[in-house]
Amino acid sequence: MNEILIIAAPELLEKRRDWLASLSDERRLSENTLQAYERDTRQFLKFLTGHLAEPARMSDIHTLRPADLRAFLAARRREGSGNRSLGRHLAGLRSFLRYLERKGLVNAAGASAIRTPKQPKSLPKPLSDTQAITVVGSDAQLHETPWIAARDAAVLTLLYACGLRISEALDLTPADLTPDATSLRITGKGNKTRVVPLLPAALAAVETYKKLCPYHLSENEPLFRGARGGKLQQAIIQSEMRKLRGALGLPETATPHALRHSFATHLLAGGGDLRTIQELLGHASLSTTQVYTGVDAARLLEVYDRAHPRA
Structure with a gap:
């Protein structure tokens, strides 16, 4: 996990290894998500070491303030991270802190107090x-x-x-x-x-x-x-x-991946309902599938004008 590059106390690194193992074995997160969370927490511990001017310890995580987390996010933004990446950084840190909190080692309230950066609204770009x-x-x-x-x-x-x-x-x-x-x-x-x-x-x-x-x-x-x-x-x-x-x-x-977007958009244009498309795509939440309604807004307005009694 590249921990040789991290300047942090052995106890803290051990807890991080345990957390990453739990994400893989118990929650069965995808390999891409695991790699992202590993990278995000590695970057955070390196930042914290520089921020504190000494190797990060468990006691430093226990006394972590919202200001410390905001400073990390600000540093990542200066290095080019956009809101989507910053949101993922924060999600990974919250997951790690909640894990430590369940073990009775820290209080994760500070991370919960930080508002997730507003995510840009980007519509899928399907092919015709x-x-x-x-x-x-x-x-x-x-x-x-x-x-x-x-x-x-x-x-x-x-x-x-x-x-x-x-x-x-x-x-x-x-x-x-x-x-x-x-x-x-x-x-x-x-x-x-x-x-x-x-x-x-x-x-x-x-x-x-x-x-x-x-x-x-x-x-x-x-x-x-x-x-x-x-x-x-x-x-x-x-x-x-x-x-x-x-x-x-x-x-x-x-x-x-645009072909997957095309699959969903063309089904919607052909009269498919969102619940069915959600199941076919394997989305956990309907809100994820609803993004395709923005792609097909013209068709939805046409249906509204044709079908609504007061249209």
């Missing part, structure tokens, strides 16, 4: 339906090796047809996608499981890839393989998508 269908088409793939082109088409099709996160698609195994499958059981963020329909076009793209793939695809091993046979990495698909959007003249917002 025509753009999305073009991107996932096998004819659009640029790689000269046929099985790799088929692989890329299959992955991108799953992102758009099923609303998957790229990590979810790359975690699939052949056992998840049998030739007669009609749905997919996906385990996403927070170990939350959902079932999404598997469209025939998506299954066909996967079957084409499986027939061309030169590697033996064991039932419970990764379905999508890299050029050397190992598990396909996200960076490869992201790189191929960058090449693809350049070739097709698409904006920089045309990323693999």
Whole structure:
């Protein structure tokens, strides 16, 4: 965890290790969130050591004041962190302090007294339906090796047809996608499981890839393989998508994740209700899904004008 770079008392570092282990083992947070929380608390302890002019100790955490936390956030802002990053910094510190409070070691009230920086309102940037269908088409793939082109088409099709996160698609195994499958059981963020329909076009793209793939695809091993046979990495698909959007003249917002946004936005435009879309996306809160209503505001206003008795 790079603790060799942290100047802090051994007892404090040990409690931090215990907290990070609990996040992984008990709360089952995603690897990205764990890495972010590890990085945020590491930066905070380094800041606190400089702030106090001596190695940070447990007693320093016990007497932590809101002013100390505000000073840390101000330092991070000077180094270029925006409100979204500052909010995550604060969330990680609050989680750590609450853990210590449950152990009877500190009082976490100081962190609760700080207002979370106002988050910028940014709407998802989906592709149009025509753009999305073009991107996932096998004819659009640029790689000269046929099985790799088929692989890329299959992955991108799953992102758009099923609303998957790229990590979810790359975690699939052949056992998840049998030739007669009609749905997919996906385990996403927070170990939350959902079932999404598997469209025939998506299954066909996967079957084409499986027939061309030169590697033996064991039932419970990764379905999508890299050029050397190992598990396909996200960076490869992201790189191929960058090449693809350049070739097709698409904006920089045309990323693999934009296909998931497109899935949700196009369902909403076609009359899908938010609760169903929430379940398909695996969002824990409806408020997360509601952001797509901002993308499709024109359609909602049209429905209102047509349907409301006083419109």
